[in-house]
Amino acid sequence: MASFIVDGADLYHIYDVDGYKYIDFTSGWASNNVGNIHPEVLDASIEALKKYGFVYNHPLAIELSERLVEITPEKLTRVSMEVSGTEAAEAAVSYALTAKKRPNIISFYGSYHGDSIGARLIGAHEAGRKKYFEALEGGGVIYIPYPRSYKLPPGMTQDEFAKYILWYLDDLILEYHAEPERIAAILYEPMLAEGGNYIPPKFFPKKLGELAKKYGWLIIADEVLTGFGRTGKFWAIEHYDIDIDILVTAKGLTGGLIPIGAVVMSDEVAGFEKAYSGSTFAGNPAGCAAALKTIEIIYRDNLLENVERYGMEALKIMREWVDKYSFIVESRGVGYFLATSIETGKGDEADIEIAKRIFIEAKKHGVWVIWDDEPHIRIYPPLNMPLDILIDGLEKLEKAISVIEREYKEGLIKLPEKRQTIEFFDF
Template identity: 30%
Template sequence: MKNNKRIVTPLPGPKAKAMIERDSKVVSPSYPRDYPFVMSHGEGCDVWDVDGNRFLDFAAGIAVCSTGHRHPAVVEAIKGAADQFLHISSDYWHEHQVRLGERVNELSHMGEVLSFMCQSGTEAVEGALKLARYVTGRSRFIGFLGGFHGRTMGSLAFTSSKYTQQKGFFPTMAGVTHIPFPNNYRPLLAGDDQGKAVLDYLEQVLFQSNVPANEVAGILVEPIQGEGGYIVPPDGFLQGLRDLCDRHGIMLIFDEVQSGVGRTGKMFAAEHWDVAPDIMCLAKGLGSGMPIGLVVSKKEHMAKWPRGAHGNTYGGNPLCCAAALATLDLVEQEYADNAAKVGAYFIERLRELQGRVDCIGEVRGRGLMIGMELVTDRDSKEPAKELCDRLITRAYHNGLLLLSCGQSTLRFMPPLCVTRAQVDEALEMIETSLAEALVG
């Protein structure tokens, strides 16, 4: 970009190169790093690398830094908790943990709820699976192709956004059957309404020929699919799942790890369709960067867990709970609304770009959970994976941090405090980077 004052050294710079070399000798190579960004510090939507280059962060630590980098209110809450104590196991009680449970209950769209606290999304999913099995006395589950729910062995059994996440780890937890996630842009079943088609397949085909409905403990689904491509389901689909689960005594489990806590412009993504699950999994943006996860369940279900049925040494850590409390206040008071307004503006601007660029097949999303799918041409809809990879690399060199999802979708998940001016700056970088990527 011309006159780009963000980038002051070749990328990666000398300090970044040196740290990456040190890392290669002592850290697992399994981390899926896309480009050589080595962070020094951040503030709001901006981050700096160790060589002094400044980037606009539209990845936000994979939608984790919901209130931006080191929001003063979150930092102050963490410091205040640290001044009291750093840890007490979940065998005991403390104010931050109890208050977080109260806040989640106050914000719940599920009626009265109880919360189990852990450190991550995958742990929240594991807890949800255990609860569904315990309450129903059943052992089977339904998951969705393209879903991502974590990498521990239970959650991994559901994860199917990329085969590399499963390769080499079979067998995972038994009893999981995958069905298509409804995607009207890339339909896997016959029918114009993929939501109805998937529901019909589940009820009329799967339950009739392969999976007894009365053996299914739960259906685990992302209200908006994340790693699978930021896919928004058709209206009526989630309500259809709710109705189906009610008919068959199945627990509906929403994985809101990526879509929850204001990301879509509402506190929880399922609120866009006014559908309440039996169990909800939260993590990522809940702690603004602190490691925390929650299993949130309708009280009538989790109340059935007896003492010792499930536990967690670090669950309810006071620093993490304090960060979550500050985050929920900021999201409720300001940032969910900002995500809705700035997200709508962002989508509008991306669709304007789509009208001028043939390689953009679809722009979709809610709030600040936005996907822009790249294709080789709009008629075939063939995924343009190499173009997507090149664009992300060029964006990095132009001062913008992005990640992909699905086969060839750019995902935009900036902090919820992002402004229209920052969206405009990012769009300029995207357009420049796309032009460079198209050249090759």
């Protein structure tokens, strides 16, 4: 990932060591949801550090657990503190397997649950992430496609693809891979974040939920990136009609200042069977204090409404890019969970190269976006970013896109060779 060295930050901006200022469309990789170094979150963390330093048993963990139970679906009543999103996602899977006493989970191609070996194996972000670890894959994870909206199978709409995936799961997987009673849970990102910022059709999670109910599967919602207001609701599952049993949170949980994660789950999951998770600094006092303050700020400052409204304005602008620029094929998003995708028709590597150039050019224009070796530009502003700064950032980004479009059209960009694939659909 092309990057630069940060020298400082204020709520909505980043400054680099060369003295340049950037509008921050990354929020610490979707973690600093109430802005970079929010002063109240910082004060709360310092207070907790002064009072408790690091101890394992402290009242803030109880207070935060109670608050998390209040702001998650009613069925979720138990909390396990963790230290990161990776640890929380792994813990959620271990709780689910233990509770159900079944050996398999369903997971999705493109999903990212962290970068430890365990998290790489329960997700499928990209093939390269499993290189040299393939042998550790024990078979307990059954992958199915995620209902994305970009580079669909030829001739299929996103809805048709999503229906195909449900059929693939209910018909092929259960007939040929594992019987339903051998599956414990579905590990699901309600919107696929690192995998490309995709938003499934409304019916998809509803039907997943119906399957889960029919077969006794738990649903684990990994809300590490989509949670804490990112999509204009506190949790992305609130956009859908789906019942979940376990919710995984981290990143925005503490306003990004002190790392902690948490698993919030039902009695059925955590109530009976002895299960294991956690590590030394899980639920540390400063992290819990930061999380309590972050929750307070999100509600007190009505950030969810801002994000919903301003996010729609942003998306309107970004959708115009599809008509204006030859290689922009889709802009999508909800709230401050936004992305635009590149497709040149010259292969995946060429699309990634164009996105990379836009990312670099955008920095020259004073806006910092997310690009992670992918054919997309992702935009995750802090939830409290005002509309004028948001629009200014989008205008700067559009200038960068237009520079790259001109260079592309003039043949000034050397694109990688197209990987030869078989043309299945030209008969």
